[in-house]
Amino acid sequence: MADRADHRDYLIGVDFGGTKIYTGVFTANLTCLGRARVSTKASRGAAAVIERIARCVHEAVDECDLKISQVKGAGIGAPGAVDAESGVVIFGPNLGWENVPLKKELEKHLGVPVFVENDCNMAMLGVYEAELEAKPRHALGMFVGTGIGAGLIINGELYSGFNHTAGEVGHIVLESGRLPSPTPLNVPRCGCGNLGCLEALASRTAIFNRIRAAVHEGQQTMLTLFAKDFDKLRSKDLRKAIRRGDKLVQKVVQEAAQYIGIAVASLMNVLNPEVVVLGGGVIEALEEEMMPTITETALDYAMPGTAKGVQIRASKLADEAGITGGAVLALRGTK
Amino acid sequence: MADRADHRDYLIGVDFGGTKIYTGVFTANLTCLGRARVSTKASRGAAAVIERIARCVHEAVDECDLKISQVKGAGIGAPGAVDAESGVVIFGPNLGWENVPLKKELEKHLGVPVFVENDCNMAMLGVYEAELEAKPRHALGMFVGTGIGAGLIINGELYSGFNHTAGEVGHIVLESGRLPSPTPLNVPRCGCGNLGCLEALASRTAIFNRIRAAVHEGQQTMLTLFAKDFDKLRSKDLRKAIRRGDKLVQKVVQEAAQYIGIAVASLMNVLNPEVVVLGGGVIEALEEEMMPTITETALDYAMPGTAKGVQIRASKLADEAGITGGAVLALRGTK
Numbered sequence: 160m161a162d163r164a165d166h167r168d169y170l171i172g173v174d175f176g177g178t179k180i181y182t183g184v185f186t187a188n189l190t191c192l193g194r195a196r197v198s199t200k201a202s203r204g205a206a207a208v209i210e211r212i213a214r215c216v217h218e219a220v221d222e223c224d225l226k227i228s229q230v231k232g233a234g235i236g237a238p239g240a241v242d243a244e245s246g247v248v249i250f251g252p253n254l255g256w257e258n259v260p261l262k263k264e265l266e267k268h269l270g271v272p273v274f275v276e277n278d279c280n281m282a283m284l285g286v287y288e289a290e291l292e293a294k295p296r297h298a299l300g301m302f303v304g305t306g307i308g309a310g311l312i313i314n315g316e317l318y319s320g321f322n323h324t325a326g327e328v329g330h331i332v333l334e335s336g337r338l339p340s341p342t343p344l345n346v347p348r349c350g351c352g353n354l355g356c357l358e359a360l361a362s363r364t365a366i367f368n369r370i371r372a373a374v375h376e377g378q379q380t381m382l383t384l385f386a387k388d389f390d391k392l393r394s395k396d397l398r399k400a401i402r403r404g405d406k407l408v409q410k411v412v413q414e415a416a417q418y419i420g421i422a423v424a425s426l427m428n429v430l431n432p433e434v435v436v437l438g439g440g441v442i443e444a445l446e447e448e449m450m451p452t453i454t455e456t457a458l459d460y461a462m463p464g465t466a467k468g469v470q471i472r473a474s475k476l477a478d479e480a481g482i483t484g485g486a487v488l489a490l491r492g493t494k
Numbered sequence: 495m496a497d498r499a500d501h502r503d504y505l506i507g508v509d510f511g512g513t514k515i516y517t518g519v520f521t522a523n524l525t526c527l528g529r530a531r532v533s534t535k536a537s538r539g540a541a542a543v544i545e546r547i548a549r550c551v552h553e554a555v556d557e558c559d560l561k562i563s564q565v566k567g568a569g570i571g572a573p574g575a576v577d578a579e580s581g582v583v584i585f586g587p588n589l590g591w592e593n594v595p596l597k598k599e600l601e602k603h604l605g606v607p608v609f610v611e612n613d614c615n616m617a618m619l620g621v622y623e624a625e626l627e628a629k630p631r632h633a634l635g636m637f638v639g640t641g642i643g644a645g646l647i648i649n650g651e652l653y654s655g656f657n658h659t660a661g662e663v664g665h666i667v668l669e670s671g672r673l674p675s676p677t678p679l680n681v682p683r684c685g686c687g688n689l690g691c692l693e694a695l696a697s698r699t700a701i702f703n704r705i706r707a708a709v710h711e712g713q714q715t716m717l718t719l720f721a722k723d724f725d726k727l728r729s730k731d732l733r734k735a736i737r738r739g740d741k742l743v744q745k746v747v748q749e750a751a752q753y754i755g756i757a758v759a760s761l762m763n764v765l766n767p768e769v770v771v772l773g774g775g776v777i778e779a780l781e782e783e784m785m786p787t788i789t790e791t792a793l794d795y796a797m798p799g800t801a802k803g804v805q806i807r808a809s810k811l812a813d814e815a816g817i818t819g820g821a822v823l824a825l826r827g828t829k
Contacts, residue, residue, distance in 0.1 A: 240799050250799040297656050309764075313648055320766025321632050324800040331760035332795065335668050337752065353795050417672060425666035426764065429644075431655025460667065460688050464575050464585040465659040 169225060170493075171216055171233035171271075172285075172485025176278060177201055177253030178305070180212050182219040183482035184230075187490060189289050191479065195219035205259045213268035232272040234488025236281030236481050237261060240323045246275040249323060274492040278481060279326055280317050283310020285484030286436050286474050295433035299426055300474070301328055302439035303419065306350075307358045311430070328426060329358030333418055357422045361415035363394055363441050369411045380407040394444035401448055409448075415441075416449040420456025427461045427469065438474035446473045504560060505828075506551055506568035506606075507620075507820025511613065512536055512588030513640070515547050517554040518817035519565075522825060524624050526814065528558035540594045548603035567607040569823025571616030571816050572596060575659045581610040584658060609827040613816060614661055615652050618645025620819030621771050621809050630768035634761055635809070636663055637774035638754065639729075641685075642693045646765070664693030666760060668753055692757045696750035698729055698776050704746045715742040729779035736783055744783075750776075751784040755791025758806065762796045766804075773809035781808045 169192075174181040176199065183194045195218035197211055212235070220227055239251030246262020248254070265273045276284070283300035291298065298312040307329030311318040319325050334355030336346035347368065349359035359365050367389050370380060381400050386392050400408040423435055437453060454471045461469075474480055504527075509516040511534065518529045530553035532546055547570070555562055574586030581597020583589070600608045611619070618635035626633065633647040642664035646653040654660050669690030671681035682703065684694035694700050702724050705715060716735050721727050735743040758770055772788060789806045796804075809815055 252798065295656070311764075313653065318648065321630070321768040321804065322766055322799055322802050324797060325764065325766040327763040327766075327797050327800065330763040330795075330797050331666065332756050333667055333670050334672070335753070335756055337669070337749065351797060414672070418670070421667050421670055425760075428662040428665045429646075429660065429761065429764065431657055431660040431662075433656040460665075462659060462662050462665050462686060463587065464657055465655075465662065467657050469656065 167229060167231050169220075169223075169230045170486040170489040171219070171230055172482035172487075172489070173212060173216065173233060173235035174278065174281070174481030174485065175199070175212060175235055175237050177238055180215045181478075181482060182212075182215045183479070183486065184219050184223045184225065185483070185486035189483060189486055191482065192225075193219050193223035194482070195222055199254075201254045205254075205256055206264075208254070209261065209264045209268065212265060216269060227269060227271065230269075230271050232274065232489035232493040233265070233269060234274045234276070234281065234485035234492065235261065235265065236276050236278035236485060238278045241275050241277045241280075241319075242323055243274070243276050243319065246273065248275070272489075272493055274488045276317070276484070276488055277310070277319065277323065277326070279308035280310040280319060281484035281488060282438060282480040283312060283436075283484065284317060284487050285480040285482070286310075286438065286476055287312055288487045289483050290474060290476055291434060291436070297430065297432040298434040298436065299430060299432040300436045300438060300480075301419070301423065301426075302480075303362060303437065303441040304439040305363055307362050307439075309426075312432075328422060329362065330356045331422060331425060333357055333360060333421055333425075357418060361418040361422075366397065366411055366415050366441070367392065369414075370407060373407055373411070378407050381405050382408060394441045398444050398448065401445075412445060412448055413452055416452035417456050419449070420453045421460050423453060423457040423471065424460030427457065427465050431465055433469060435469065435471045436474045437472070438477065438480050440478065442473050443477040502564060502566050504555075504558075504565045505821040505824040506554070506565055507817035507822075507824070508547060508551065508568060508570035509613065509616070509816030509820065510534070510547060510570055510572050512573055515550045516813075516817060517547075517550045518814070518821065519554050519558045519560065520818070520821035524818060524821055526817065527560075528554050529817070530554035530557055534589075536589045540589075540591055541599075543589070544596065544599045544603065547600060551604060562604060562606065565604075565606050567609065567824035567828040568600070568604060569609045569611070569616065569820035569827065570596065570600065571611050571613035571820060573613045575657060576610050576612045576615075576654075577658055578609070578611050578654065581608065583610070607824075607828055609823045611652070611819070611823055612645070612654065612658065612661070614643035615645040615654060616819035616823060617773060617815040618647060618771075618819065619652060619822050620815040620817070621645075621773065621811055622647055623822045624818050625809060625811055626769060626771070632765065632767040633769040633771065634765060634767040635771045635773060635815075636754070636758065636761075637815075638697060638772065638776040639774040640698055642697050642774075644761075647767075663757060663761060664697065665691045666757060668692055668695060668756055692753060696753040696757075701732065701746055701750050701776070702727065704749075705742060708742055708746070713742050716740050717743060729776045733779050733783065736780075747780060747783055748787055751787035752791050754784070755788040756795050758788060758792040759795030762792065762800050762804065766800055768804060770804065770806045771809045772807070773812065773815050775813065777808050778812040
């Protein structure tokens with residue numbers, strides 16, 4: 160908790176996704192001093208992307224009137240299966256990456272120690288260290304944005320499983336669509352190829368897809384006034400529409416919240432965590448609209464006994480969870 | 495691995511469910527010497543049930559021409575939330591139990607140290623010690639019988655969660671039935687009150703319910719020749735019917751196997767275990783009929799990368815998993 164900012168005490172957190180790179184410079188007590196953001200441009204290949212990450216780090220450092228020589232280490236979260244020990248991104252489908260030695264390459268560019276984790280694990284680490292003061296032994300962080308993923312804390316430690324792919328909660332199936340029915344069901348197909356995954360029912364992508372389909376069927380929404388092309392809209396546009404009385408958006412967002420609640424209950428029944436934290440862009444923008452429904456549905460579906468004393472809450476870190484977790488990773492790694 | 499059977503070396507395993515109590519006497523190398531079985535009669539209350547457990551233990555010991563004084567300890571699995579440290583059954587809905595000090599009470603009857611666990615955890619412990627020679631760090635055991643539950647091994651240890659209720663995989667939702675549809679869906683309600691839980695779609699109870707409903711709708715099955723009342727039938731009757739060409743039973747059992755496969759994939763996506771073991775009465779009786787479908791569906795639904803090198807297999811211990819796990823529990827506890 161020392162406020163004294165020794166000149167080698169600064170830490171970098173990098174939240175690195177398929178569309179954007181977001182970096183932050185932190186003190187050892189996890190105060191963020193400055194940030195920078197660039198687009199990923201994954202199609203240019205791994206070497207170019209790693210250069211962009213390095214540039215974004217330098218920008219954030221410069222923004223704080225610091226030099227990279229004052230940085231102790233950097234922690235970076237990557238979307239996909241990550242071997243934290245070797246710092247290799249084993250498999251990153253959104254990036255088109257396979258076995259990229261991110262730690263080694265980024266260290267060449269930055270000249271400081273780099274530590275790599277899965278992006279959702281890293282965000283959960285940020286939430287755990289900076290937000291969960293009671294340090295629960297078992298906790299689940301679910302992040303709802305373009306996709307849906309989670310970070311798991313088990314016995315006080317990040318859990319990543321056998322192939323470093325644990326926490327893919329966006330791909331639990333909630334509507335398998337297999338029940339015999341006289342009419343074909345309207346079960347959405349997920350990006351992963353399966354029918355009825357949580358991500359296909361409740362991510363930002365899914366919410367906009369369902370609104371788009373309803374508009375196609377003749378239903379009305381003021382979102383069409385905000386932009387011709389829904390691809391240009393963000394979660395905060397959904398909030399704006401709901402607060403202005405848009406019934407369609409209200410309904411679709413509530414249905415998404417119910418699905419998230421059912422998924423949270425399924426995960427509570429399997430993992431019985433002490434704390435469930437919801438984060439990501441959708442929750443950040445729509446916390447007031449979604450959290451009551453998520454919590455109520457989760458408690459309704461959880462097994463008796465399982466929910467006793469369990470907290471379900473939205474993260475206060477919002478979009479900063481990832482970079483904060485990166486700083487924690489760097490802090491732990493350089494200790 | 496000592497074959498020398500010292501006179502205090504025997505161990506007792508007790509598999510204790512809502513309908514039956516099953517006990518086994520084991521050597522220290524987990525060879526079962528004898529077994530006994532009685533009905534639970536849960537309605538008589540906890541004190542009477544604990545007496546029946548003690549009687550069943552004495553019967554198994556007598557069956558082996560041994561005396562209880564030659565027993566080192568007993569391990570017992572109970573259906574519900576169990577505090578393994580205190581040996582208290584916190585919550586056992588199928589028994590009508592709340593906060594029953596099973597360890598303390600059973601020790602009074604037996605005069606040997608007693609160790610208590612959740613029944614599925616105990617069965618998984620039996621599988622882990624007696625069957626999984628490679629000792630995977632992370633493993634999932636799913637047990638399919640009247641209900642569906644699981645035991646989780648994480649970092650080489652049983653995992654039971656915050657309220658000791660982890661592993662309730664029977665209550666993950668696979669058919670939430672919430673999608674808008676022109677006709678009401680035929681989604682079955684689970685004993686827990688929710689719609690579309692795995693247990694309501696693929697347990698023995700669910701399989702017989704679906705066959706019963708089909709017969710009610712006029713479909714034919716030879717099961718009606720085996721018994722007027724389906725409640726008298728067991729999983730092996732399903733196998734018999736399938737092997738004699740019963741199309742309805744074949745179809746319903748295959749659908750149950752698909753649901754189990756989807757659930758296994760959802761759990762693989764969340765937990766990324768190295769080994770998934772399927773056990774319980776339904777799998778024991780219908781291994782040949784169900785395992786190919788379960789495995790194929792699970793691999794189809796698992797995320798890329800998650801299934802790499804992961805084993806999905808039926809337990810060889812079958813109905814002995816629970817009592818074997820009890821012996822392991824007793825062995826560990828008395829070390």
